Amino acid sequence: MDGEWWVLIDEVRGFGDGRERTLSHTERAGSREAASALALDLAHRYVPAYPWALRSRQVFRVAPDSYVVVAHGHTSTFDFQVRVGELLAEE
Secondary structure (H helix, E strand, O other), X not given: OOOEEEEEEEEEEOXXXXXXXXXXXXXXXXXXXXXXXXXXXXXXXXXXXXXXXXXXXXEEEEEOOEEEEEEEEOOOEEEEEEEEEEEOOOO
């Protein structure tokens, strides 16, 4: 298997000491070019679990095909990461 590209989103869920980062969304995109475009699109439109009332977001490109999004709510701020990955094995 080669050339199967995906977009992966992980985000922080929970509050206080119960916060943990978890893989929350995966989406098959096909080609790397399609995955790259989808990742940027999702960085701008994906609605994370937290904050509950998303007011604004900041999108940072941290590497090619990798974004950190800071999601600002009314009383809290969370972040999520959007990345492109190639599926190498499915066993």
